[in-house]
Amino acid sequence: MKRLTSLWFVPAVVVAAMGCETDDPMSPGGSLNDAGTGGDGDTRACDPDGVTALAPPPACAIGPTEYTPRDATSAGKRFAACISDDNAYHPFQADVPSNARLAAIASIGQMLGWNGSKVATPADFVQARLLYTQPEGVDSRVQRREDIHYPEAPKLCRDMTAEEAMQYPDRCVGPAKIIPMLNDAFDKGQKGVDPVIQAARVEAALIWFMFVSYYKEGLGCQVELNQCDSTSAYWGGNQDRTAAPTGGLGRYIKSLSPEAYERGWDAVLAMRCWRDLDNPSGVGSNTELMNRVGVQLDRAGDHALALIVRHRLQNLGCGPAWETVKILGGVLDRAATAADAATATLLRAELAKADPTTVDVSAATAALEKLFPCP
């Protein structure tokens, strides 16, 4: 034993002993019923779908390679006989978490008055954002969503930081485009700035998310079987073709074009049929069949989005309608350009106008019908 010569450890002891617990965070004030600030913008509630729907485009002849389970006589003809031939979707699993996320989106719509029933208050935006950002909720999936219509980035978007993802905005559409739009809309909505428009932007962003997911999850089912179930959710909010759609794209489409709605389900069942025929307990390898399904899903999805835009074009006096038309019309630009570049240019020009009253609705509608004639 020696006399102590150094006390350098004492500070460490003190630091440890004084290592106090951090207090729970305290709210900086305010309540959920804050009126917010701003309010210079359009605060008139209106239903963007509140006009009489145009007659749906005439039904198209169904391609010879497409799956048509509604036609009982077609079983085993276009596709080999499969589980979907009874015209019902057979989920891989009883529980589909995507249904809950679709239900959350529907709830957000009610909170923000997407149907024009109310002007959302800042508190509504806060509640909607809380629901949107629940762990494993909608936000968690928007963050990781890639649009597989676009070329792959050098690495998966989820292996990028947010900044890196911004360099591939088309492919990394979730983090690079949809999330920033939602963040901005929620932020402004919480502040009471143009709440009707912000609510419409939230809706458009989430329709965009569902549109991308419908296709992406459908083809992702090659590896992860449960993604088939997700695709059915992104179409109808559930896995029951015969039930009324509880969410998803189909909920917008059914009233606009029953046939387009059913064609969306045909595509979903085609996907399920493919996975029934292609190693149904493992990874699929039949790329030819997968590609056929991809075409069917893609066409149904594009047509559905075009129908929403076409319908809301007829209601440009309603601010939310114009807001969603601008956003979703832009989403359609890729497919439109691929289909007919000249017509796509015309449509792009109409939707780029700053003033909705100057939009040539007839021309834009005709362009959409030309570009996306068949579901």
Place this chain on the structure above:
Amino acid sequence: MAGRVVGTSAVVVMLITTTIAGAQSEVVIRGEAPAASTETRARSKVTRSDIDERVPRSAPDALKFEPGVFVQQTSHGQGSPFIRGRYGTRVLIVYDGVRLNNSTFRQGPNQYLFTLDTQTIRSIEVIRGGASTLFGTDALGGAILANSLLPEMPEPGTTVAWEPRMRAQYHQADEGTALRGQVAATVGDRFSTIVGGGYANAELLRSAGSVRNPANGAKPEVPRFAADGVTQLGTGYTIATGDIATRYWLAPNVTLMAAANVFRQYDTPRTDQCPPAFGLLDDCTMIEEQFRTLVYAGLDGDLGTWARRSRVRLSFQRQHERRVRTRPISYVENGGRDDVDTIGLSASFETDATSLGRAVNLRGHWGGDVYRDSLGSAAWTRFTDTGRLFPYERGQYLEGSSYLTGGAFARGELRISDRITIALGGRTGATRAIAPTDPETTAAAFDRTWLTTAGEARSSFRVLPWLTLSGGFDRSFRAPNLDDLTSRQQTGPGFQIDNRALGPETQVTTEVGVVADFPQIHAEVWAFRSVLYDGLERAARSIGECPAGPSSEACASSWSRFQVVNAPGPAFIHGVETALRFRPADFFRIQTTFAWTHGEGPNLGGAVPWGQFPDPNPRVPISRIAPTNGSLETRWSFLGSFYAGWALRWAFAQNRLSVSDRADYRIPNGGTPGFAIFDVRAGYRLRRSIILNVVLENLMNRPYRTHGSGVNGAARSISVGLEIGL
């Protein structure tokens, strides 16, 4: 060290440790023909010297070479020992005679053994198999008895003396540094103390790369790596510690003791969720604060015929945990905080040996304990762009819940002619859980009490002077804790739903052992079979069974949902453990371990985790059973103060997976690949003045992962430990 007896002839050194409810004394016997073991159960011990030479990063790390112990790491800054197929709340941790387990220990692997500062540990004993008779609830797989550095008895005639000591560690793979300073002081011939403090920091852990999924050859989803492909994201931590221990000798063999330990761990990412599988890189769940504060006072020693060896502890412990999941791109943080304050009183006494006749004597062991937990819990969401905070009505647990567990035990050990030992013991007690009304669902408050019993019957028979056969039966229990009963939480991508209708689980273990002791060889083989009744197991739940309230959306959106239930049928685990120590000469030693475990339980049916198919079999593998594994260590000492050696840790692949294992991204697709990792060790020890240890870890630079872990093992790297006593 109290209780040390040193023989005369120094050919073999064998450590036999006897344990009474955490009280320990080491008996070092040196002789050419040591007495054969009278051990009636499987156990092993890590000494301070072992810890020094292994240069571990943590207390769990220090157990990696123990027979029958498999260390899982969800995160770099966590570690959970698996013993006989059990882990988490089914393995009891005791520190200086005080239970660390509390009512919030969760079903899965947990991080709490990591909160013992490896720099202050004197020894860790591992008891394998049920041990509830002596230790109460939770001791199903086994018990880990850690003991801290103790102030030593003053030398006679001392007035005041000091002994400063410094320890430092460096780990190249995570650029980890650990420093500790301590002063041992004695005043007069009755008082001594140790005061110390430490600091440790680890950066991102570099591995040798990703392991591969056996099923498809792809990289597992966790952990995620930096661009270099070897640096693991979601690793690193910072620790500060402080401790003081004092002893006052009332008599030469009776001491009063008081001690305090403060452990502060900061900013420890949960590796498998930072980022989570499929999440963006900057999505991260972080344990911002993992604190443990333990203060206790006690009495040790000889209190008379009925308490010849005694240990009494009055303790207060606070466990504080604050975590946050951040998703910067969406400006959202989901935070939570849980506090557990535990007051405990425990006592254990061993009587004198009473002669019952010629060469027959009986020794008694009795005592009791009681621990009471009080819980605080909160949860919130905060938007970082606006600073707005939204507290939830409840946290992971229900604020104001309490939990009381305790009992009394007695155990008699009969020795007949030094060849036969028969031990019988029993415990009776009760556990009470109280929780207030759930403010989210308005589920009613509850106050439940369970009577609990445990017992054991063990024996050993020295067949030959060098050969002992041992065996026994044990009945241990675990009462449902507040985590089982009231926890409502996100567990990775899954969600746990609370269940108030639970009862205790009990486990009956049968074990047999063969122990051979020769002058140069100590060998033991243990085989066991444990049957768990009313097992508190996870049963999958459907979305429709999610609770109402704010967590409903998170529950329904999760990849899986589960609820702890009492399983309707028994679960079995059986296995074999061996340990062999061969010391052909004073300067050379080889020791090796082997463990095989196999487990299956009832298929609880219901929904299965998202993306997985139901297992149609009525009985299914138990989750996270360790693969067949083992170790080999050699040690060659030379020139008096130097030593060198190498070590091997190995494990076969584990592809017997439960349904939940298949949905756990910590486990690669198809199972966890096997591994064999070589370390080279060397060191120098100049009495207690200078101790230098160097380990070259993972010599072949192989990527590897222990089954169930969220983090891969370190790359080839050097670790150095230095201790200097001034």
